[in-house]
Amino acid sequence: MTTQLPPGISLEKVDDRIMTLNVGPQHPGSGHMRLIIKVDGDYIVSCDPDPGYVHRGEEKMAEYRNYIQNIPHLERPVIHDSSNILYPYCLAVEDLLGIEVPERAKYVRVIAAELNRCIYILYWLAIYGIFLGHSTMFMWPAGDRELFIDLLEAMSGARVTHAYLVPGGVRNDLPANFEERCLRQVNYFEKRLKEYEAIFYQNPILKARTQDTGILSKTDAIRLGTTGSVLRASGVDYDVRKKEPYDVYENLDFQTVVMKEGDSYARSYVPYLEMFESCRIIKDALRKMPKSGSVRTKLKPNPKGGNDEVYRRVESGRGALGYYIVSNNRPEPYRVKISVGSFRNLICMPYLLKGEKLGNMPAVYWSLNYWPVEADR
Amino acid sequence: MSTIAPEFRLSRFIASLTDIIFWVLLIFSLVGLPIVFIVLFYIKLPVINGQLMTPYLAMTWMADPSRSIPIIKSFMHTTIFRVAVFPGFGFAALLAAATIYVERKFLAKIQLRVGPLYCGKIEGILQLMGDGFKLMSKEIIIPAKADKPIFWIGPVLFVGTAGAFVSLIPVAPGWVVANPSVGLLAVFATIGFFPIIAVLSAWSANSKWTFIGGLRALHQMIAFEIPLILSLLGIVILSGTLNLSQIVQSQEHYWWITFMPLSAVVFFITIIAELERIPFDLPEAESEIVAGWLTEFSGMMYGLIQLGTYLKLYAFAGLFTVLFLGGWQGPSIWPPFPQEIITQGITIGPVTAKFPGLPLFDQEMLNGTLWFVIKTVGVILLILLPRGVFPRVRIDMILHTGWYKLIGLAFINIFIALGLLYAGVLGPGGLLH
Numbered sequence A: 001m002t003t004q005l006p007p008g009i010s011l012e013k014v015d016d017r018i019m020t021l022n023v024g025p026q027h028p029g030s031g032h033m034r035l036i037i038k039v040d041g042d043y044i045v046s047c048d049p050d051p052g053y054v055h056r057g058e059e060k061m062a063e064y065r066n067y068i069q070n071i072p073h074l075e076r077p078v079i080h081d082s083s084n085i086l087y088p089y090c091l092a093v094e095d096l097l098g099i100e101v102p103e104r105a106k107y108v109r110v111i112a113a114e115l116n117r118c119i120y121i122l123y124w125l126a127i128y129g130i131f132l133g134h135s136t137m138f139m140w141p142a143g144d145r146e147l148f149i150d151l152l153e154a155m156s157g158a159r160v161t162h163a164y165l166v167p168g169g170v171r172n173d174l175p176a177n178f179e180e181r182c183l184r185q186v187n188y189f190e191k192r193l194k195e196y197e198a199i200f201y202q203n204p205i206l207k208a209r210t211q212d213t214g215i216l217s218k219t220d221a222i223r224l225g226t227t228g229s230v231l232r233a234s235g236v237d238y239d240v241r242k243k244e245p246y247d248v249y250e251n252l253d254f255q256t257v258v259m260k261e262g263d264s265y266a267r268s269y270v271p272y273l274e275m276f277e278s279c280r281i282i283k284d285a286l287r288k289m290p291k292s293g294s295v296r297t298k299l300k301p302n303p304k305g306g307n308d309e310v311y312r313r314v315e316s317g318r319g320a321l322g323y324y325i326v327s328n329n330r331p332e333p334y335r336v337k338i339s340v341g342s343f344r345n346l347i348c349m350p351y352l353l354k355g356e357k358l359g360n361m362p363a364v365y366w367s368l369n370y371w372p373v374e375a376d377r
Numbered sequence B: 001m002s003t004i005a006p007e008f009r010l011s012r013f014i015a016s017l018t019d020i021i022f023w024v025l026l027i028f029s030l031v032g033l034p035i036v037f038i039v040l041f042y043i044k045l046p047v048i049n050g051q052l053m054t055p056y057l058a059m060t061w062m063a064d065p066s067r068s069i070p071i072i073k074s075f076m077h078t079t080i081f082r083v084a085v086f087p088g089f090g091f092a093a094l095l096a097a098a099t100i101y102v103e104r105k106f107l108a109k110i111q112l113r114v115g116p117l118y119c120g121k122i123e124g125i126l127q128l129m130g131d132g133f134k135l136m137s138k139e140i141i142i143p144a145k146a147d148k149p150i151f152w153i154g155p156v157l158f159v160g161t162a163g164a165f166v167s168l169i170p171v172a173p174g175w176v177v178a179n180p181s182v183g184l185l186a187v188f189a190t191i192g193f194f195p196i197i198a199v200l201s202a203w204s205a206n207s208k209w210t211f212i213g214g215l216r217a218l219h220q221m222i223a224f225e226i227p228l229i230l231s232l233l234g235i236v237i238l239s240g241t242l243n244l245s246q247i248v249q250s251q252e253h254y255w256w257i258t259f260m261p262l263s264a265v266v267f268f269i270t271i272i273a274e275l276e277r278i279p280f281d282l283p284e285a286e287s288e289i290v291a292g293w294l295t296e297f298s299g300m301m302y303g304l305i306q307l308g309t310y311l312k313l314y315a316f317a318g319l320f321t322v323l324f325l326g327g328w329q330g331p332s333i334w335p336p337f338p339q340e341i342i343t344q345g346i347t348i349g350p351v352t353a354k355f356p357g358l359p360l361f362d363q364e365m366l367n368g369t370l371w372f373v374i375k376t377v378g379v380i381l382l383i384l385l386p387r388g389v390f391p392r393v394r395i396d397m398i399l400h401t402g403w404y405k406l407i408g409l410a411f412i413n414i415f416i417a418l419g420l421l422y423a424g425v426l427g428p429g430g431l432l433h
Helices: A058-062 A070-074 A074-097 A101-132 A134-157 A180-200 A204-210 A218-223 A229-233 A264-288 A341-346 A349-353 A358-367 A372-376 B010-042 B055-063 B066-074 B080-084 B089-110 B126-138 B148-167 B183-191 B195-203 B208-238 B244-249 B263-275 B300-324 B341-345 B363-384 B395-422
Strands: A016-021 A034-040 A041-052 A307-316 A319-328 A334-337 B346-348 B350-355
Touching: A034 A349, A034 A358, A041 A349, A041 A358, A058 A070, A058 A334, A058 B089, A070 A074, A070 A334, A070 B395, A074 A101, A074 A319, A074 A334, A074 A372, A101 A180, A101 A264, A101 A307, A101 A358, A101 B263, A134 A180, A180 B126, A204 A264, A204 A358, A218 A229, A229 A264, A229 A319, A264 A358, A319 A341, A341 A372, A349 A358, B055 B066, B080 B089, B089 B126, B089 B148, B089 B208, B089 B300, B089 B363, B126 B300, B148 B195, B183 B195, B183 B208, B183 B244, B195 B208, B208 B244, B208 B263, B208 B300, B208 B395, B244 B300, B263 B300, B263 B363, B263 B395, B300 B363
Parallel strands: none
Antiparallel strands: A016 A034, A034 A041, A307 A319, A319 A334, B346 B350
16 A cells, blocks of 8 residues: 655554563573563563573483483473473383382372472462562472472482482382371471462452463363463363373372463462362372382393383373383383473463563463473473 | 682781781871971961960860860751761661661561571671672673763762752751751652653663663653642641641641541552552563663662662651651650769769760750651551562553552542641641641
């Protein structure tokens, strides 16, 4: 369209109104990634996530190490959820090598995984707090995390990178008096969780900021392939622990947390409620666990997998986490493919941020339960 | 590595110190003292009370409290003392420093931490000094494409404006740096400079984050300045004056907060917004726009901005005290100065020393200052408290609050004040006045 304008007058170009912002990787609110955000005034016109700043080639590294040597480096992508990222690897390798896991080891694994899930969610919640400018909500979960870190330290000897789950069971047995200590700390933690509700989730400013922002409808959540708490916050009752129970989850008493709203508030509230369920699982597992017995099936030295392929997945703190392992009669796997929840949730960020205000960016971004290091692997 | 941070040895440190002291003493005694005596040789020394004023006599007089106290007292009534020390910068900076320390400990207690702990042995009391030295020793980095003169002058202007604001706050009867008859208008005029400084620094830094932060600061401060001014109109109507000292005197029997709690609430919220504190710290929202309009400031430029912010905090809390909490008014709790020291002097063994000019401060002033400090610290703590329990709001929410709700409440308050005035309850010639 070429309308003749009077001399001296020109139309404003759309590009003149739009400012491109590089949120990250040095931005305090980005994590190890970059968001290329275009804003028109206070509104986000487009968002282009740019992950890959912490790609470490975990999958390729796994091809040069044997099945036992792979354990410590495969937990690095999410060091504060290390049991859950190792869980499907152990399950897959057990399938591959045909190992039977002792009954007590299964319970110990579940306890370790749920303790680690709480550690992850608390860390996530702390950062969600500071992203919204709530510094108390940063300090409280970061402090209460110590309860579970201490428990896992007693179990495995390491505070952060536990490498506790191994193919064939767990690395070592529980220490003496662990059950009492675990019960005491979990009960105390449940009391603390109720205080979080009062200071954070019932806070009127928090509700005004997160409710009705970044709404992800049920159909969109399924269509975009989201997983974990994002999917459950949009009203889809899907939890790998319920749908494809592994180890002893089918014997344990817990529920899936589902919310219908699909906004940032629901996405931040679902992990919080899941911590209650995790506490329930831990207490139930402590009750039902065999009081003695072996916790590890010894493997042959340098075990070889057959000419086979296997896929196993678990529910991690960020959603379904699966390992696809191909073996070709060698001590090392031929191919290890890690399918993580973070990367699947990243895809809905451009959809959710489009049309939002710039101030909603941290509220929506971090509610997606996205851990950049895990997504890059 | 060793060239950047050589290994620290206490013995070498002490040796270098004694080395420096040795050379200073040597140069002073060999070069400085002869120069002093040569100069003294040509100067005609004055004769005071029949005594030749030699340098030794001057030093003797300085060490004698009965001669030095009157000099100190006369110095205390000069303008420079007021500007630099007591109701002015020194007092405000001391309170601001105490505020920063209290804020950090207070927030730490809310968040189940310990706060500053090590610096200064006792509960980290010297932490602030350490931070100050750190800021001074840091490099000041100027962005390459910044508008350098304006960028440099921004923090200085900020501290200057905050200092001008501090100078208007009356601390005790008669103790105020500047006492214009339109004091409240002067306060509004001073506050009006802050958005301009924010936008100037933001624009001159030539960065996107500072630009967005500066625009946010501008929007927020302008949206909250109007309810700020309107909320104080009721007090002006009822007290019949714009002078801050006279407003304090008008609260001899009743504090204005008892009749205008609505106005106090509106004013308190606008204070938090003007100070850019949580929950209204949008211009510095770190997870959205790095540090807002402060992003490019480094080293002591940032330190100056922080100093200005805390001076502003003290000044706003002081203004709240002056307007709503009766300023320096309060029951007399300061003990009177012991009269026998004035009449008889102090006897130590065989010597009886009399100190003319005591007491340095009268009892009324000390009592007023005590009440002012107590009330102001209470208000400051109330301003700090939301930081521990609230997240940050969004820019549209804050503008909506400012332009709709607070202005409405401020107008309601004005009608209440007018009602009280025309009903003859309060105000000049009212029942309770």
